[in-house]
Amino acid sequence: MGKVSAAFSLKHVLVLSLALNVGLILRVLHEGGGEKNLEKENRDAGAGAGAVMASKEAHAGMTSSSSTGAAEAVAGGGDDGSVIDLDHGDPTMYERFWQQMGDKTTVVIPGWQYISYFSDVRNLCWFLEPEFANAVVNLHKVVGNAITDDHNIVVGTGSTQLFQAVLYALSPADTSEPMSVVSAAPYYSMCPLEDYTTCSYAISRPIDSSYPLQTDYLKSGLYKWAGDAYKFSKDTPYVELVTSPNNPDGSTRQAVVNQSEGILVHDLAYYWPQYTPISFPADHDIMLFTVSKSTGHAGTRIGWALIRDREIAKKMTKFIEINTIGVSKDSQLRAAKVLQAVSDSYDRDGNPKESKAFFQYGYNLMAERWRNLRAAVNMSGLFSLPDFPVEACTFSRRAFEPQPAFAWLKCEGEIEDCESFIRKHKILTRGGKHFGVSPKSEVLRNKIFTE
Amino acid sequence: MGKVSAAFSLKHVLVLSLALNVGLILRVLHEGGGEKNLEKENRDAGAGAGAVMASKEAHAGMTSSSSTGAAEAVAGGGDDGSVIDLDHGDPTMYERFWQQMGDKTTVVIPGWQYISYFSDVRNLCWFLEPEFANAVVNLHKVVGNAITDDHNIVVGTGSTQLFQAVLYALSPADTSEPMSVVSAAPYYSMCPLEDYTTCSYAISRPIDSSYPLQTDYLKSGLYKWAGDAYKFSKDTPYVELVTSPNNPDGSTRQAVVNQSEGILVHDLAYYWPQYTPISFPADHDIMLFTVSKSTGHAGTRIGWALIRDREIAKKMTKFIEINTIGVSKDSQLRAAKVLQAVSDSYDRDGNPKESKAFFQYGYNLMAERWRNLRAAVNMSGLFSLPDFPVEACTFSRRAFEPQPAFAWLKCEGEIEDCESFIRKHKILTRGGKHFGVSPKSEVLRNKIFTE
Numbered sequence: 040m041g042k043v044s045a046a047f048s049l050k051h052v053l054v055l056s057l058a059l060n061v062g063l064i065l066r067v068l069h070e071g072g073g074e075k076n077l078e079k080e081n082r083d084a085g086a087g088a089g090a091v092m093a094s095k096e097a098h099a100g101m102t103s104s105s106s107t108g109a110a111e112a113v114a115g116g117g118d119d120g121s122v123i124d125l126d127h128g129d130p131t132m133y134e135r136f137w138q139q140m141g142d143k144t145t146v147v148i149p150g151w152q153y154i155s156y157f158s159d160v161r162n163l164c165w166f167l168e169p170e171f172a173n174a175v176v177n178l179h180k181v182v183g184n185a186i187t188d189d190h191n192i193v194v195g196t197g198s199t200q201l202f203q204a205v206l207y208a209l210s211p212a213d214t215s216e217p218m219s220v221v222s223a224a225p226y227y228s229m230c231p232l233e234d235y236t237t238c239s240y241a242i243s244r245p246i247d248s249s250y251p252l253q254t255d256y257l258k259s260g261l262y263k264w265a266g267d268a269y270k271f272s273k274d275t276p277y278v279e280l281v282t283s284p285n286n287p288d289g290s291t292r293q294a295v296v297n298q299s300e301g302i303l304v305h306d307l308a309y310y311w312p313q314y315t316p317i318s319f320p321a322d323h324d325i326m327l328f329t330v331s332k333s334t335g336h337a338g339t340r341i342g343w344a345l346i347r348d349r350e351i352a353k354k355m356t357k358f359i360e361i362n363t364i365g366v367s368k369d370s371q372l373r374a375a376k377v378l379q380a381v382s383d384s385y386d387r388d389g390n391p392k393e394s395k396a397f398f399q400y401g402y403n404l405m406a407e408r409w410r411n412l413r414a415a416v417n418m419s420g421l422f423s424l425p426d427f428p429v430e431a432c433t434f435s436r437r438a439f440e441p442q443p444a445f446a447w448l449k450c451e452g453e454i455e456d457c458e459s460f461i462r463k464h465k466i467l468t469r470g471g472k473h474f475g476v477s478p479k480s481e482v483l484r485n486k487i488f489t490e
Numbered sequence: 491m492g493k494v495s496a497a498f499s500l501k502h503v504l505v506l507s508l509a510l511n512v513g514l515i516l517r518v519l520h521e522g523g524g525e526k527n528l529e530k531e532n533r534d535a536g537a538g539a540g541a542v543m544a545s546k547e548a549h550a551g552m553t554s555s556s557s558t559g560a561a562e563a564v565a566g567g568g569d570d571g572s573v574i575d576l577d578h579g580d581p582t583m584y585e586r587f588w589q590q591m592g593d594k595t596t597v598v599i600p601g602w603q604y605i606s607y608f609s610d611v612r613n614l615c616w617f618l619e620p621e622f623a624n625a626v627v628n629l630h631k632v633v634g635n636a637i638t639d640d641h642n643i644v645v646g647t648g649s650t651q652l653f654q655a656v657l658y659a660l661s662p663a664d665t666s667e668p669m670s671v672v673s674a675a676p677y678y679s680m681c682p683l684e685d686y687t688t689c690s691y692a693i694s695r696p697i698d699s700s701y702p703l704q705t706d707y708l709k710s711g712l713y714k715w716a717g718d719a720y721k722f723s724k725d726t727p728y729v730e731l732v733t734s735p736n737n738p739d740g741s742t743r744q745a746v747v748n749q750s751e752g753i754l755v756h757d758l759a760y761y762w763p764q765y766t767p768i769s770f771p772a773d774h775d776i777m778l779f780t781v782s783k784s785t786g787h788a789g790t791r792i793g794w795a796l797i798r799d800r801e802i803a804k805k806m807t808k809f810i811e812i813n814t815i816g817v818s819k820d821s822q823l824r825a826a827k828v829l830q831a832v833s834d835s836y837d838r839d840g841n842p843k844e845s846k847a848f849f850q851y852g853y854n855l856m857a858e859r860w861r862n863l864r865a866a867v868n869m870s871g872l873f874s875l876p877d878f879p880v881e882a883c884t885f886s887r888r889a890f891e892p893q894p895a896f897a898w899l900k901c902e903g904e905i906e907d908c909e910s911f912i913r914k915h916k917i918l919t920r921g922g923k924h925f926g927v928s929p930k931s932e933v934l935r936n937k938i939f940t941e
Contacts, residue, residue, distance in 0.1 A: 129606050137602030144602075146820070150595025150828055151588030153789040155580050156782075196647055196791075196814040203813070207708065256812050257658065260709030331607075338604040338819035340647075361707050362654070363647040367818040368789035369597070377601055 130444075133335030136400045137377075144380045146373040153368035163349065164356045166365030167194045174378035175343050178333075179320075181382045181389060182398070182434050184310050186322040190345040191352035194366045195359060198308055198329035198342030202280075203253055203362070205304050205325060205344070208354035209278055210261035219265035219277035220254045223295045225447075226267075227286040227306075250280060268295045275300065282306040284315045288425060289443030291315070308332040313401025315441040316432035324348065330374045332444065334381060334397065339370040389434055402435065405442040412446060423449045581895075584786030587851045588828075595831045597824040604819035614800065615807045617816030618645045625829035626794050629784075630771075632833045632840060633849070633885050635761050637773040641796040642803035645817045646810060649759055649780035649793030653731075654704055654813070656755050656776060656795070659805035660729055661712035670716035670728035671705045674746045676898075677718075678737040678757075701731060719746045726751065733757040735766045739876060740894030742766070759783040764852025766892040767883035775799065781825045783895065785832060785848065791818070792825040840885055853886065856893040863897060874900045 137144060158168045172192050179185045195201035210218050227250050254264040265271055268279050279301050283292035286309065294303050305323040309315065311333050326345040331337035346352040359365065384396040391399055416422045425447050427440040448468075450457035461468055588595060609619045623643045630636045646652035661669050678701050705715040716722055719730050730752050734743035737760065745754050756774040760766065762784050777796040782788035797803040810816065835847040842850055867873045876898050878891040901908035 129608065131606050134602050134605050137600075137605070140601055142600070145598060145600045147596060147598050148824060149588075149593070150591055150597075150824075150831070151585050154585050154588070154787055155582050156788045157580065158789075196818070199812075200814050252812055256809075257708050258711030260711065335605055337607045338609075338816075340814060340816060340818045358707075361650075361703055363651050363791060363814070365789075365791060367647070367791045367821040369820040369824050370818040373599060373601075373820050380601070 130331060130335030130337050132404060133401065136395070136397060137335075139395060140380065144373075144377045146369075146376050148369055148372060153372070156365060158365075158368065158371075163191060163353050164193045166356075166359070166368075167192060168368060168371040168375065171341075171343075171371040171375040171378075174375040174382070175328075177382040178378045181385050182312060182317060183320050183389070184312075184317045184434070185307065185326055185328070185345060186320050187345055190326075190347050191349060193344040193346055193352050193355045193359070194371060195342045195344065195355075196363055196366050197331065197340045198306065198327045198344075199253065200359060200362065200366075201327050201342050201344045201355070202250065202304070202306070204355035204358035205327070205351075206254065206259075206262045206278065207358040208351045209302050209304075211276055214276070216275065217260055217263040219271065219273060219275060220250075220262050220280065221265045221268040221271045221277060221296060222250060222280040222282065223269055223285075223292065224267040225285075225288055226250055226280070227282060271296050274298070277301045278304055280304050280306060282308070284309045284441055284443055286443075287445055288447040289315075289427065289441050289445070290425070291441070309444060311401075312398045312432055312434045313405055314443055316430040316437075316439060317434045318430055319433070325351070330377070334374075334377050336374065336377055339373050340367070341370050341374040389436075398434070402439075402442075405444075406439070409442045416448070421451060421454070423451055581782060581786035581788050583855060584852065587846070587848060588786075590846060591831065595824075595828045597820075597827050599820055599823060604823070607816060609816075609819065609822075614642060614804050615644045617807075617810070617819075618643060619819060619822040619826065622792075622794075622822040622826040622829075625826040625833070626779075628833040629829045632836050633763060633768060634771050634840070635763075635768045635885070636758065636777055636779070636796060637771050638796055641777075641798050642800060644795040644797055644803050644806045644810070645822060646793045646795065646806075647814055647817050648782065648791045649757065649778045649795075650704065651810060651813065651817075652778050652793050652795045652806070653701065653755070653757070655806035655809040656778070656802075657705065657710075657713045657729065658809040659802045660753050660755075662727055665727070667726065668711055668714035670722065670724060670726060671701075671713050671731065672716045672719040672722045672728060672747060673701060673731040673733065674720055674736075674743065675718040676736070676739055677701055677731070678733060722747050725749070728752045729755055731755050731757060733759070735760045735892055735894055738896055739898040740766075740878065740892050740896070741876070742892070760895060762852075763849045763883055763885045764856055765894055767881040767888075767890060768885045769881055770884070776802070781828070785825075785828050787825065787828055790821040790824050792821050840887075849885070853890075853893075856895075857890070860893045867899070872902060872905070874902055 156166070158166050162169075162172075171194060175192055176187045179187050193201065193204065195204060206218075206220060251264040251266075254262060262278070265273070265277065271277065271279075277296065277298070277300065279294050279296050281292050281294050281303055283305065284290065285292045286306075294301075303323060303325065305321065305326045307321055307326050308329050309332055310317070310321065310328075314332075324347040327342065328345070329342035330339055331342075344352075344355065346355065381397045384391060384393055386392055413424060416424050429438050429440045431438045448457075450460065454460050458468055607617070609617050613620075613623075622645060626643055627638045630638050644652065644655065646655060657669075657671060702715040702717075705713060713729070716724070716728065722728065722730075728747065728749070728751065730745050730747050732743050732745050732754055734756065735741065736743045737757075745752075754774060754776065756772065756777045758772055758777050759780050760783055761768070761772065761779075765783075775798040778793065779796075780793035781790055782793075795803075795806065797806065832848045835843055837843055864875060867875050880889050880891045882889045899908075901911065905911050
């Protein structure tokens with residue numbers, strides 16, 4: 040380890056810094072600049088929350104600076120106690136785009152409007168704002184990433200709440216055993232459940248809302264996390280969660296359990312054309328989406344589900360009624376305005392009407408970051424990144440390889456535990472063991488772009 | 491029953507109609523007027539959602555009309571299938587006040603702001619908007635209904651989510667048996683849990699988010715509803731929920747279980763000077779409040795908890811993180827603006843600066859409705875209402891008796907089952923059995939003013 044550690048020099052810290060904000064560090068080193076510049080660049084580039092840029096090697100002479108007010112100082116690790124935090128992300132990278140859009144997506148709500156609990160009592164989801172529902176349908180039509188016909192829309196306080204609503208809705212009412220919930224590893228996670236009470240991530244980190252944890256945190260008698268779908272063989276009712284593109288490794292996914300008693304839940308949070316080619320309009324029975332990933336408005340806490348079966352949609356609505364008595368009207372209105380603005384910036388054939396259409400902006404941003412990241416990783420010799428197949432996108436009519444909102448980085452060579460190794464160098468990441476793969480795995484994850 | 495039923499004439503329907511919108515029916519009958527007028531009056535008076543004004547006896551020649559777009563048509567019962575729904579409320583009665591306030595509480599949110607998941611990472615509740623926290627502290631100082639010093643503020647998606655967060659936070663980590671949750675009957679409820687799957691209320695009614703249901707809907711292994719606190723005698727950890735003023739009967743409450751292992755949770759949703767005299771600033775360890783009851787903004791889904799113990803506040807924050815990854819920023823901003831406007835309309839001594847200060851408006855509205863309701867009930871001879879003691883209010887420096895946001899009406903005389911009896915006459919109410927009191931009880935409840 041000593042040899043490896045010694046070899047972990049400025050160059051390698053840089054690689055990981057790049058994972059946070061590609062291009063920024065190199066520019067800073069090449070062009071020089073003080074803390075003020077760094078702060079500005081950081082904010083302009085939407086460096087992401089949790090970004091405390093501070094490694095002394097990387098930023099000679101600079102002190103730690105928080106990028107967007109969303110950074111979290113983490114004690115320990117360096118002489119000045121500062122670290123580079125690549126553990127979780129935040130979609131502030133889209134901030135600049137929305138700023139350039141001016142007033143188009145400004146929402147104005149007079150104090151006397153939207154006071155009621157109710158939005159539309161004729162709709163089975165009685166707290167769904169019709170304006171938001173329309174915007175969802177319009178956007179899917181423009182992008183062509185999901186079929187909304189023959190589906191009920193259920194709005195949720197983020198897709199996080201909708202995932203729990205789905206589990207509640209699918210649980211058999213009359214069983215003594217909890218329904219199994221599985222997903223193919225690596226899956227969206229944070230902390231191995233058995234370690235939860237001692238797991239430093241779960242205790243100290245914000246945004247710990249992984250699927251295993253969401254399933255098991257209340258020790259429900261209705262459902263229970265049953266781990267890796269590849270290893271599931273019980274002959275009982277189960278839910279298989281299919282996240283595509285997958286968080287954390289970016290791969291396109293399909294169901295892996297082949298049994299009759301299962302119900303599939305498709306988490307399509309990242310199935311948008313800035314991240315991955317849209318190859319077909321998804322038409323699954325249960326599909327989850329969220330504003331935080333599509334347009335970057337994480338603070339609004341709005342997600343939506345497209346549900347074919349009316350009874351399942353009703354039970355999901357009931358869950359949200361018991362859990363939070365509906366979903367913020369203000370946020371639904373804001374989300375409606377943002378989604379509609381995106382739709383309106385494209386013509387009927389999906390061509391952008393203006394030079395600054397949202398998905399083009401997002402695509403270019405992600406493409407540039409991935410180019411820089413791959414270049415830096417190649418330069419390092421210590422790491423590797425996944426290769427994705429190039430595919431045609433029906434929306435942009437361009438062929439490209441996926442450029443996920445996170446990087447599934449693997450340590451090559453002698454390094455046994457990538458997360459611990461890198462942590463010694465004042466960089467926080469999330470290791471493979473948190474995603475349901477072997478604890479000895481050498482992979483690590485940087486949620487570099489958005490959460 | 492036949493005799494009683496026959497006696498249930500226009501006069502008695504009127505009494506119950508009054509419970510929905512006191513004064514309106516009499517005015518309609520005395521002054522005449524068509525459907526359009528009724529609709530307008532209904533909306534102006536903030537008649538409450540769920541209000542389908544349709545009893546033919548009461549509104550000769552009028553057809554059913556929905557008051558605020560929040561009404562729910564319920565089939566069956568009458569010739570034209572319409573009913574008067576007094577089952578649940580909605581705080582639209584405050585709509586007119588906020589309209590008169592003009593732009594003072596209008597919130598404007600540009601599309602590029604509040605994108606991040608994070609509000610203030612230095613705060614243990616990292617998704618709490620500082621502006622909202624300040625508004626909460628200021629309002630409690632002005633009203634004098636709660637001590638905020640030495641308490642942590644946790645924001646929630648309504649107090650509904652906060653209640654569940656409290657249960658999660660208080661559950662012992664290392665016990666095999668779920669913690670007991672109790673409350674003195676009658677308690678905020680809707681459906682007896684054992685009947686949940688067949689209970690028409692739970693299936694057909696919106697806003698079914700009662701305490702027993704919130705506690706048990708996921709069959710949690712952490713906590714379990716244990717019913718009436720008066721009957722609780724187990725020598726194990728428990729939570730006693732103290733709702734004061736109590737929903738549904740309006741009484742001022744204190745803990746009734748006297749054991750060492752219990753933790754008290756004070757739901758003070760209705761402890762505001764339009765509903766009840768403020769007799770002292772509450773200083774409990776765990777206090778819950780909500781915007782829907784204090785200012786009427788139910789659609790924003792914002793509540794707050796004042797929590798003395800830092801570790802409990804942290805665990806509540808963790809629950810909300812797993813449940814919904816924080817709370818809508820948009821709604822927090824809106825709530826902050828509304829709460830601050832209320833505070834700003836009073837001077838340091840609690841005197842209203844303007845003629846139309848919020849609590850004065852609310853007090854007058856409730857007082858008028860209760861006067862009319864009591865007069866109508868006295869006139870009927872079939873019903874009775876609770877008597878409350880007159881107490882001094884430190885905020886308004888006025889002595890008055892509580893005027894709750896709901897009426898706990900009792901059927902007198904020969905009527906055995908008040909809810910069923912009244913339902914036959916096309917009026918939906920919520921009977922005593924839904925609140926943890928005997929199913930043979932003759933009480934019924936009309937949530938006439940707000941939910």
